[in-house]
Amino acid sequence: MSQHTTIYLASGSPRRQEILTQLGVDFIQIANHFDETQLAGESAKEYVERVARGKALSAMESSEYAEKLPVLGADTTVVHQGQPLGKPDDLQHAEQLLERLSGQTHHVYSSVVITHGEQLWQTTVKTEVTFSNLSKTIIQNYCRTKEPMGKAGAYAIQGLGGSLITTINGSYTNVVGLPLYETRQLLEQASIKHALV
Numbered sequence: 001m002s003q004h005t006t007i008y009l010a011s012g013s014p015r016r017q018e019i020l021t022q023l024g025v026d027f028i029q030i031a032n033h034f035d036e037t038q039l040a041g042e043s044a045k046e047y048v049e050r051v052a053r054g055k056a057l058s059a060m061e062s063s064e065y066a067e068k069l070p071v072l073g074a075d076t077t078v079v080h081q082g083q084p085l086g087k088p089d090d091l092q093h094a095e096q097l098l099e100r101l102s103g104q105t106h107h108v109y110s111s112v113v114i115t116h117g118e119q120l121w122q123t124t125v126k127t128e129v130t131f132s133n134l135s136k137t138i139i140q141n142y143c144r145t146k147e148p149m150g151k152a153g154a155y156a157i158q159g160l161g162g163s164l165i166t167t168i169n170g171s172y173t174n175v176v177g178l179p180l181y182e183t184r185q186l187l188e189q190a191s192i193k194h195a196l197v
Ligand SMILES: Cc1cn([C@H]2C[C@H](O)[C@@H](COP(=O)(O)OP(=O)(O)OP(=O)(O)O)O2)c(=O)[nH]c1=O
Pocket: 010, 011, 012, 013, 014, 015, 016, 032, 055, 074, 075, 076, 077, 078, 087, 108, 150, 151, 152, 153, 155, 156, 157, 158, 161, 175, 176, 177
């Protein structure tokens, strides 16, 4: 099979753009308008996998992108006690999410999908993250930086939020939004050019 040198990235996440750039992938960024509301009766892992597929497929099916290059989409969700915690609606919601995660261990799931025509490749990675005990003042001061906004679980491990975390077990880039090693493997399965092939 011949190699694809350019793909569509169906993501507005600056973190995903940075990680793909780090991998040396040439991409064109496109929007995805997938509705991320949760359906009843699915596990957190099934949820993140469905949303990642939905993001990639909805972007691919858009007639605007008829050229049909491969499309990469991804979703990241923080899961605490089996419940997916998405991005905060506002700063008050961010405080509630951080109160919930304080002193606790949770999991971060990222699922990455590449679609091209009838073909679909998908990988899902889980990382365990443990938070220190957070005082009300620390939570309020952290929220005041606005860093929690737009981040699943209301924190950014790559920013000041990293100072709230005591340990992680598993892939760091998976928490940031795109697991580097597993994404490289997926690119290779889909015959997409990156810096190492
Ligand atoms: C937990 C965590 C999440 N995040 C980010 C990664 C994702 O951008 C975001 C999770 O939301 P997503 O819904 O996965 O992605 P998104 O809406 O930002 O972008 P798109 O759907 O267009 O691809 O949270 C961090 O940047 N750092 C972290 O530590």
